[in-house]
Amino acid sequence: MIVRIVSLLIGYAFGNILSAFVVAKFFGQPAPTEFGSGNPGTANVGAVLGKKAGILVLIGDLFKTLVALVLVQFIFTADAELAMLYAGLGLTLGHDFPIWQKFKGGKGVAVSVLFMLIFDWRLGLIELLVALFVLVVSQNLTVPPILALLLMTAQYMMRGDTETMYVFLVLTLIMIWQFRTDLKDLVQGNAKKVDILKSTKQRFKNK
Known part of the structure; x- marks a missing residue:
């Protein structure tokens, strides 16, 4: 229990470091x-x-995630996987619901992606490739991250790893909540489309 609680708190503390505020201030702009x-x-x-x-901002969010996950592994060497699992949950909660911003934060996509890759890089990579495929086909940014977490949840359910399954289920529900407005737009047919292939080709042409 100590491993879970301490790792969760460490993750939450690091999650509260919102890179967007630091970057905005660096550029002399108001809060994001x-x-x-x-x-x-x-x-x-x-x-x-x-x-x-x-x-x-992306680099900052990835860096804080990496530091938190490495730190809990160092502290709880014998229970590294369990520590990472709850640190990942804490990171997401801290990033999405930072206490110093009255629990109004980001959506945590970058945090979740790196967490999945570090926690189980093989499984995480497969789910992310599936999510990328869905992104290219659907041209929608809302569904892929939710799908990736949902697939991770399903995989651990099939493995019979109940605790890990429940943690990823919570992460999935948090992601759904954070994207609730975007999902509503998607259902109503008002979602913005992002053509990744077209924009990539355009960049190469400009070069």
């Missing part, structure tokens, strides 16, 4: 909650402040 969509994440910062700013 005050411009664009109001979401303190990579997409919003990148859309308003430019690609470089968006990439810095």
